[in-house]
Structure formats: structure tokens, C-alpha cells
Amino acid sequence: MTDDEAIDRIDAFCDAVPRPRARADTYGPLVLFIPTGPGFPYYARPRRGPRPPVASADIRAVRARQRELIIPESFEWIEQAAPEMAAAAAEAGLQVQAHPLMVLTGRVPAPPLPPGITARVVSADDAELDRIWAVPAVAFGQPGTAVGEAGAAERDKIAADHDGGTIAMLRQRLRSGQSVLAAASGPGGPLAAGSCQTVGSVAEITGVGVLPADRRQGLGAAVTALLAADAADRGVQTVFLSATDDAVARIYARIGFRRIGTAMIAEPAAA
Structure with a gap:
């Protein structure tokens, strides 16, 4: 192609x-x-x-x-x-x-995870779903790849304040197969999460985020690799994503993605 x-x-x-x-x-x-x-x-x-x-x-x-x-x-x-x-x-x-x-150009082995951390595809009935959903919200509140202070406490606060309708809709999308959710978790709960949505033979990996306090451990790459492998196993022919910036794009390049163009967003400037 x-x-x-x-x-x-x-x-x-x-x-x-x-x-x-x-x-x-x-x-x-x-x-x-x-x-x-x-x-x-x-x-x-x-x-x-x-x-x-x-x-x-x-x-x-x-x-x-x-x-x-x-x-x-x-x-x-x-x-x-x-x-x-x-x-x-x-x-x-x-x-x-x-x-x-960026598009996925081939399978690359999933990067190793630190001791005590596991990555999984999340089911619709997962008891941690609200906390998993909250991880990207914390991550994108402090964008970039640098280690920061926000972590489990901020995740749990957002999860406690979540909109029940949003979580219910997420469960429905997971059950129907419209979306796939993956997470990397440690003893204290989810640390990284991301999702994939599919239309026909094309899938987009989106919303991959790591709690700022837990960055620089390969967790985002592990979640992305898991979602990409799951999409390929489901017969998806084109798997793509848009990276925040060139630094994040280099991380995705190491797990099999290649840049083919530019995704554009236009919004009013922040007040």
C-alpha cells in the first residue's frame, strides 16, 4: 500500500x-x-x-x-x-x-515491562474501568514525555468524579467491539492506558497516556504495542495513530510505526 x-x-x-x-x-x-x-x-x-x-x-x-x-x-x-x-x-x-x-508497518515485539507491572486488554466488566479511563485525563493534563508529579491520587480523584453515563457508554463500546481498551497496571492500579477504534479494515490507536509520575518506563509503548497486536490479530489492515510531537513519534517508531503525513487540528487559542 x-x-x-x-x-x-x-x-x-x-x-x-x-x-x-x-x-x-x-x-x-x-x-x-x-x-x-x-x-x-x-x-x-x-x-x-x-x-x-x-x-x-x-x-x-x-x-x-x-x-x-x-x-x-x-x-x-x-x-x-x-x-x-x-x-x-x-x-x-x-x-x-x-x-x-503514523501507520503500523510491521510487527515488533512488545517492549519489556518493569518488574511488577503487567499490560492487558481490558474487558467491559473490568472492576478498574473507571480508574483506567481516568489515566489519560491525568496524562494529557501534563502533556509531553517528562516525568512529573501527577499520579495515582489525581487519577483516583478523576475516577471518583467521573460521569456515569460516559463509563456506561464505554462499557457498551467495549462489549460491541467498537472500541478496544488496554492498560498497564502495577500494585497501585493502572498507570498507562490507551484505546483503539475500528471501522472496517482501518483502526486508530488513540488516547495513549501515562501518569506523569510513572513516565520513562516504556509503559505507553507497551500499551500501544498491545493495541497494535490486537488490531492485527483481528485482521485490521491499516493501523494508524497521530503522535503529540516528534519526541513521541520517535517512541512509536521503535515499535513499528512510520510517519506518512500530518494530522491537523484547529481550535481557538486558550484563554
Whole structure:
């Protein structure tokens, strides 16, 4: 498979993922996915197929609608599929972020884990599900790969305050096979977690996070490798992810991922 073919498959995946749980409204060359039930909000993105170039006016129109609906003013796309959109988003007043887009190119043995730590695919009935779900929330509150202070206490606080509807929806997705969740845990509970969602023969690994206090032990790589192996065992042909930055991309490269493009996100600058 060429890089262009892989990018097209990934672009189709990103268009397909929200559709079962969202209404797709078209605004010129853009489509806005509006959630129809509980769960995480979605994004706007370029339409698939022939379309006019995305202009700043198109983005402003979608932003106005997002504000009316009180949903995040979020746009996601692949640079190679819509190279004009970054400039249009910046002109429309959004902050544009670029992240390495990577595909799995072959099986690599899972990295070894420190003593006392195990990694597993999580079942829908796992008693630790709320704490596993909380790990990425702590991790992305302190992004990067540096060791930090946030750890089990912060994880447990988020887990205790969780939205029961979100966990119920996660259990349903795990039971149906729409999502796969993996975690690395020690004696004190989950330390790293990530998930994988599949549409057809394409799967995305997403939300891989490690508690900042437990970084630099290979836990994120171990969770990612486990999810990638599980997807391959299920017959998935294209496994991809987007890395936070080049430093994280180098970690993924060591377990069999290769950069083929750039995943783009545009949102309002933080206040």
C-alpha cells in the first residue's frame, strides 16, 4: 500500500467514525458532525470527494454554528488531503496544530515491562474501568514525555468524579467491539492506558497516556504495542495513530510505526 492510499483510507475512516452517533451537516466544503446522544463532542472536517477549496469564510460559518450549539469549535483534517485548510483556519482566527500521522508497518515485539507491572486488554466488566479511563485525563493534563508529579491520587480523584453515563457508554463500546481498551497496571492500579477504534479494515490507536509520575518506563509503548497486536490479530489492515510531537513519534517508531503525513487540528487559542 502506498502512502497516498493509506492517507485516503485514514481520511475515509475519520469521516466515518462520527456518523453512527452524529448528524452530518454540510457547510460548503466542510461537514460538521453534531452529536445525537451522550459522549464526547465531534469535529468539523473537509468533505470527502470533489469539493471546492476550504476558505476562511467556510470556517467562520461553521464556528458560528458550533457556538450556537454550544459545542467545541474544533476542526480536524489530514494535511495531505486538504493542504489549503491550515492557512484558512489561521485566517479565521484559529490556532493550528500539526501532529505526525503514523501507520503500523510491521510487527515488533512488545517492549519489556518493569518488574511488577503487567499490560492487558481490558474487558467491559473490568472492576478498574473507571480508574483506567481516568489515566489519560491525568496524562494529557501534563502533556509531553517528562516525568512529573501527577499520579495515582489525581487519577483516583478523576475516577471518583467521573460521569456515569460516559463509563456506561464505554462499557457498551467495549462489549460491541467498537472500541478496544488496554492498560498497564502495577500494585497501585493502572498507570498507562490507551484505546483503539475500528471501522472496517482501518483502526486508530488513540488516547495513549501515562501518569506523569510513572513516565520513562516504556509503559505507553507497551500499551500501544498491545493495541497494535490486537488490531492485527483481528485482521485490521491499516493501523494508524497521530503522535503529540516528534519526541513521541520517535517512541512509536521503535515499535513499528512510520510517519506518512500530518494530522491537523484547529481550535481557538486558550484563554
